Amino acid sequence: MTYLSYSAFPTANGGGNPAGVVLDASAMDAHEMLALASDLGYSETAFLRPIGEREYSIRYFSPQAEVDFCGHATVAASVALAEDRYGAGDLLLRSNVGEIPVEVVDGPHGPQATLTTVTPDTTALEVLSELLELLGWDEGDLDPSLPYGAAFGGLWHPILWAASRERLAELEYDFEGLKDLMLRKGWGTVSLLFRESPTFIHSRNAFPVGGVIEDPATGAAAAALGGFLRTHDLLPADGQFTVLQGEDMGQPCLLAVDARGDAGVRVSGTARPISG
Structure with missing residues (x-):
């Protein structure tokens, strides 16, 4: 399975939190997602399934279990979609906790993603x-x-x-x-x-x-x-x-x-x- 690795929320001088991203996990079941997340060893890996234009379902797995929502993997996945497919613009991600709208803009250090959570x-x-x-x-x-x-x-x-x-x-x-x-x-x-x-x-x-x-x-x-x-x-x-x-x-x-x-x-x- 093809995956990407991104470091989310880095500072200007480095850092960031690594996340795995699978841009089309349509052929994967939960066991396969968990196995890949475990192999990668990142705190979370995001698995996307296209639903429509700029609309995806998204699931997140840590090396040990599925996680209902993950912010840094959402940012990583959104930037990956911008760089691989769409460029800047709006995305809609459907997670286990509900809809997560994301806006991606072109920033001075590459794409910047802003997610909006469900009501806190x-x-x-x-x-x-x-x-x-x-x-x-x-x-x-x-x-x-x-x-x-x-x-x-x-x-x-x-x-x-x-x-x-x-x-x-x-x-x-x-x-x-x-x-x-x-x-x-x-x-x-x-x-x-x-x-x-x-x-x-x-x-x-x-x-x-x-x-x-x-x-x-x-x-x-x-x-x-x-x-x-x-x-x-x-x-x-x-x-x-x-x-x-x-x-x-x-x-x-x-x-x-x-x-x-x-x-x-x-x-x-x-x-x-x-x-x-």
């Missing part, structure tokens, strides 16, 4: 003590000025704010225990955050359910965060902010988030082909 949601985090224990955190590690909770932008993610950037830089947790909790709660990743300013947020996303310690860039989590900040009236005046993720892994990624309005959250970024 938030809820209380009822397992805070258990989550903190598995992370090796205590309540003193949390920023008392910011709320914690769980947020949805295609997948559910707990939202925790570190009291300092130094605390965020330390990530050593109970891998199997956190994986079990995430499977029980249906979480995509665990979003650990530090708010440098209202417009600039540092993020780390624990991802044991995907078989890795953390994900370098998580568009679904960035979208969920946008909805969470909207709900708690913590957005900047223009509703836009930037997430820097993957820095502590040596894979810095920039995600631009626009949470204006009351519908889906927009997440933007570029993607670059991975050679070799």
